[in-house]
Amino acid sequence: MAVGGPEPGGALDRLIQLLARLPGLGPRSARRVALHLLARRESLMAPLAAAMAETLEKVRPCPVCGNLDTVEPCAICRDAGRDGSVLCVVENVGDLWAIERSAAFRGRYHVLGGHLSAIDGVGPGDLRIDGLIGRLGDGMVREVVLALNATVDGQTTAHYIADILADRPIAVTRLAHGVPVGGELDYLDDGTLAAALRARRPSEG
Numbered sequence: 001m002a003v004g005g006p007e008p009g010g011a012l013d014r015l016i017q018l019l020a021r022l023p024g025l026g027p028r029s030a031r032r033v034a035l036h037l038l039a040r041r042e043s044l045m046a047p048l049a050a051a052m053a054e055t056l057e058k059v060r061p062c063p064v065c066g067n068l069d070t071v072e073p074c075a076i077c078r079d080a081g082r083d084g085s086v087l088c089v090v091e092n093v094g095d096l097w098a099i100e101r102s103a104a105f106r107g108r109y110h111v112l113g114g115h116l117s118a119i120d121g122v123g124p125g126d127l128r129i130d131g132l133i134g135r136l137g138d139g140m141v142r143e144v145v146l147a148l149n150a151t152v153d154g155q156t157t158a159h160y161i162a163d164i165l166a167d168r169p170i171a172v173t174r175l176a177h178g179v180p181v182g183g184e185l186d187y188l189d190d191g192t193l194a195a196a197l198r199a200r201r202p203s204e205g
Contacts, residue, residue: 076109110135
């Protein structure tokens with residue numbers, strides 16, 4: 001089904017429909033993007049298509065932390081200079097990348113793959129919570145930083161994890177001031193994230 005206006009048809013129509021599925025792009029924006037790409041076939045469209053094909057083939061979730069990389073485990077998990085005693089729990093890879101941009105954290109990560117949501121039918125079994133618990137079994141982790149988004153669902157998820165870890169000899173902390181209620185990590189500036197990481201506090205459970 002075309003997105004309206006003159007019918008581009010065939011491959012172009014399919015491209016516009018797929019672009020319209022991307023976050024922040026509706027049918028009109030998708031049409032503009034498609035025309036922009038076609039006007040720059042050699043300088044932009046061809047390299048983009050090649051990069052997407054390579055990404056599809058080579059990039060995989062890290063089996064340890066859930067980060068995306070072309071190697072397994074990912075570069076962060078393989079970095080011997082990281083502090084293995086501190087584990088930062090985030091909702092998604094975008095949040096992990098946001099914290100990395102702040103350059104304020106040198107521990108390791110665990111990506112949950114989302115947050116608990118009764119409305120969307122997302123329960124504990126849909127997240128990588130069991131994997132998180134499994135990583136704590138060797139006794140190396142002394143602190144778990146719950147760097148979840150300051151949304152209702154994010155904080156519900158943080159409370160759930162804090163309750164699970166309450167009986168373990170592990171400090172459970174959260175990001176402190178600097179992260180606004182309702183804010184999402186990927187949209188925060190690097191300085192705000194750095195300040196929040198430095199001022200993290202014990203979790204209330």
